[in-house]
Amino acid sequence: MQIDLPYVQQPSGKKHYRYRRKVPKFLMEALGKTEIVKPLGSTHTEVLRNYDRVHKEAEAEIKAAMRGKPVPVEKTALEKYQWATRHVAALGPMSDAAADALADHLEETGQAELYRALVVPGRKPEPTLADAVKLYLKEKVEGTADETKKRQRVERVQGHVRKALGRGDPQIRSLTKADAREVRDHMLADKDMAPATVHRYLNDLRAILNHASGEMDEVRGWLSPFNGLEVKKETLAKEDRKPFTEGQLKAARARVLGHASTDLQRIWRMLEQTGCRLAEVTGLMVDDVHLEGELPYLDLKFHPHRRLKNAGSVRRVPLVGDAFKAAQEAREAAGDRALLFPTYAREGGSTATSQVLMKHVRKVVIDPKVTVHSLRHTLKDKLVRTDATEAVQNIILGHSSGAVSEAYGGPEARLEVATRALRRALGV
Template sequence: MQIDLPYVQQPSGKKHFRYRRKVPGFLQQALGKTEIVKPLGSTHAEVLRHYDRVHKEAEAEIKVAMRGKTKKISEKTALEKYQWATRQVAEWGPMDEATADALADHLEETGQPELYRALVVPDRKAPAPTLADAVKLYLKDRVEATADETKKQQRIERVQGHVVKALKRGDPQIRSFTRADAREVRDHMLTEKPTPAPSTVHRYLNDLRAILNHATKEMDELRGWLSPFNGLEVRKDTLAKEDRKSFTDGQLTATRARVLGHASEDLQRVWRMLERTGCRLAEVTGLMVEDVHPEGECPYLDLRFLPHRRLKNAGSVRRVPLVGDALKAAQEAREAAGDRALLFPTYAREGGANSASQVLMKHVRKVVTDRKVTVHSLRHTLKDKLVKADVPEALQNMILGHSSGAVSEAYGGPEARLEAATRALRRALSIT
């Protein structure tokens, strides 16, 4: 059987196959290499099993470079070198003693220590996982191909840098972390220049916990290990000072007038929908036209996971009632979209919600000087209205996207939940 797939080669005299693809000249500097070479296995079955994944990885590298957002090329960790060398030697397959000795001499002479050790000492102990290993695994499993991938990657790398700088141990082994180390990292983050807000440090620690806990779950070498960063928090009283405020009635009236008088039509509609739904900004800017359901007795937005717009958590998947001016804005946006699939194509992209936020914040600051009042304050404002209207917490969570299994148990199926949420939102907004 002959393998006829693009970029598949079998080096002369070798049993193994590889994926070998030349990088276009204008992208070689961005990618830091002239070729993309990846192993495929030593049999036709292995090639067919691995080809689709390997080809997609290569396509992704090319695509990222074309966007001008090539990921920073980092040196392989000791564990990555160990794993790579072990796989490479396994692909060479069994060999007689004379061949093995000759190959070992060649590897030693040409300065390939990882391959030499893998060949000569196949049962050697694997290096202990380090923070860099955990970060790379987390980026691969949880960050790649998500909305705002670049921004998330930069934040994760910033967190990694804080740990390395605080502990002064290079790339620390994960099992070496102690509770004293965790406190040292937190205190370093709080005193770093320029001094970050406590809420920022809180987010950094959440990121670090997620990285380490994911590694504990996925790496066999870390099974049973408990992260000393778990339960480590920034003081609650300092965090409370960073909470965003709700709009006062006067601030909201002035800001609405400013936005509706100066912002683009798309952002005017986004603002109107945010004000009367309590949605997060990214939830609205990432809407598809088909997510808007303006018909029936209970019009709604269908918020779901989309390739260009990830929701914050499982509770964020929900139907959000459209009432009053939010319904009118959604209808206008849907009509303006015409045959487009995206409701707001200018902002339904990586970083789009941030761009919308920056523009809207300029309008907010024209009339509101309080730094704790932001675009996100619209969510807090609606939350206040729901509380004042005595809306049960379960219904509040259903509308705002903090729902749990208990909500569905209390209010039945999707239609019943939507009807209950619509009645509650109308009452909170005084819409008859």
């Protein structure tokens, strides 16, 4: 049976169906996204059962955006309690008779939250996963360069927890080690979800719950059962990206340099000989590129438009060989602009860059585990083969927390050590 409903898609090679609807351009800013994508299920029965609800939700989002209003978000029990408590407190002192009369009125008119806040003010609801998610989004995600992407990922994680446990919005303190394993195993059982994705989602969940434990008085000091829970290493290893072989790298480089835009060619050349992450290069400011002196380098630091992965990612990366030439060309082409690659220094810019570069790579490399990110693995292998210590590798690649690099003293000493190791690895 073929499903013929508006906006219903089955991604190529996948078993599940989804509701995918483009957002009109004039509403994209209001909604904060370019399309509405919602899961519908893996069978025809699930699609038919979920379609009306999902379609109505999408319609509500579109209508709310057209009215210039934010999409309504349901309040949690704790938020309702906090609102009602503030509202009752604002009424000020009242006699017992007045309080009784108000309680009767609230009960008769169905204002349950206000009634409970007045009659049993000490019955405070336990914070739930939704409370933890909202706090995390407010304090860790709002205002970041890739806010939309992070919000969507957090919402997906929250959805997986609810589906795995089957009890709506679980209280934070009610979560057990058995629940944590149930969530992990539920995601691993999804054939459309790679183990590496499950690993990332568990990291997101740990971050959400640990932030709540540190910031919410109601659960302060609580230990999350997701801490220490990992996907088996042998399972994750199957998902690892491979480095390029010598032949693959030669073919991919020739393809990119022969067909991609000038900016993308320069980005590729810098990735290949610095080991930087893609977002680290696409988000560079012109002032981050230091070409003068005997030790030219990229000064990687936090920017409002581009966050770095961790403390170890803040570093100086040597520019040698063709990466130096590419950076020099890019800085000259930038002129008076602040951004080195303005087309790609935006939210989602690194993803767009990866997609275009991958189209070129796939023209000459068919192995699905060889990707643009494999350039980092390739450079790491070269560093290993030329006996660079792990600490020096971390200085160049930004894998560490920053502590190991202290063994080499100040930034100038670390740059000098890293430059020697990179030149030896690249043979320049």
